[in-house]
Amino acid sequence: KQDWARFQHNGNVAIYCGRLTIKSNILLLLEAVKKSKHLRKLIIVGDGELFESCQEFICNHELIDRVEMVGELYESQKLAEYFSKASLFIFPGVIGLSLIHAMAHGLPVILHDNRYNHGPENVAANDQNSLFFKENDCDSLSESIDRYFLLSIEDKLTLAKNARRTVEENFNTKS
Numbered sequence: 001k002q003d004w005a006r007f008q009h010n011g012n013v014a015i016y017c018g019r020l021t022i023k024s025n026i027l028l029l030l031e032a033v034k035k036s037k038h039l040r041k042l043i044i045v046g047d048g049e050l051f052e053s054c055q056e057f058i059c060n061h062e063l064i065d066r067v068e069m070v071g072e073l074y075e076s077q078k079l080a081e082y083f084s085k086a087s088l089f090i091f092p093g094v095i096g097l098s099l100i101h102a103m104a105h106g107l108p109v110i111l112h113d114n115r116y117n118h119g120p121e122n123v124a125a126n127d128q129n130s131l132f133f134k135e136n137d138c139d140s141l142s143e144s145i146d147r148y149f150l151l152s153i154e155d156k157l158t159l160a161k162n163a164r165r166t167v168e169e170n171f172n173t174k175s
Contacts (some may be wrong), residue, residue: 007087007156012040012149015086015107017079018098020048025093028138030057032092033066035142038149040066042090043082047072083107087156088148092133092141096121103129103167108159110144112136124171129163 005011020026027050033042044054044067051071058067073079083089089102090110096119102109103124112135115122125132131148134140148156 006085007153007160011087012038013043013086014039014041014088014090014110014145015043015045015083015102016090016092017045017083017101018091020044020046020050020054021093022050023094024048024050024091025136026050026054027057028136028141029090029092030054030061030063030067031138032141032145033063034061035138036145038146042067043070043086044068045070045073045079045082080105087160088145090141090145094118095125099124100167100171103163103171106160106164108148108156108163110141110148112141121171124166126166129159129166 006013016026016029018024026044029042033039055069058064058069070082073082083105086107088110089107091098092112094117095111099109099111099121109125109130110133111118111122111125111130113132114135117135131144133144
């Protein structure tokens with residue numbers, strides 16, 4: 001059962017969970033957050049070489065109220081708490097198992113459109129459970145974020161249900 005409240009228009013919360021590295025393209029995401037008109041809050045779970053750069057970007061661009069830096073976190077219960085606050089998972093760089101992790105939490109995913117520049121797990125993403133943006137294009141990412149948050153609650157729930165179903169039926173230890 002989905003938590004309906006997190007998909008309502010006044011929620012507009014997204015999450016990123018992964019290493020904060022060049023490969024993750026996390027600074028592109030922060031730039032897109034700055035341009036987004038409809039994202040209320042981004043939760044960033046993770047640590048890495050760009051942690052301080054992210055903090056500096058957030059401070060320098062007055063995003064403190066819109067971006068929450070959680071840091072490194074591995075405890076599944078705590079991770080679930082953060083994932084349950086969001087209605088969308090965004091990964092601007094080379095995605096791998098993070099895609100399956102997000103979908104297991106029932107979250108639609110935004111990822112870039114270059115299938116050859118992802119891990120093999122990217123085959124789980126499709127138009128029924130994800131949105132795509134042009135690789136390395138901040139405007140395209142920002143537009144995809146806003147496009148998602150302008151969807152009806154029913155459309156968001158359909159994407160979320162399809163994301164969860166993708167993992168349950170096709171991307172699990174049995175299959």
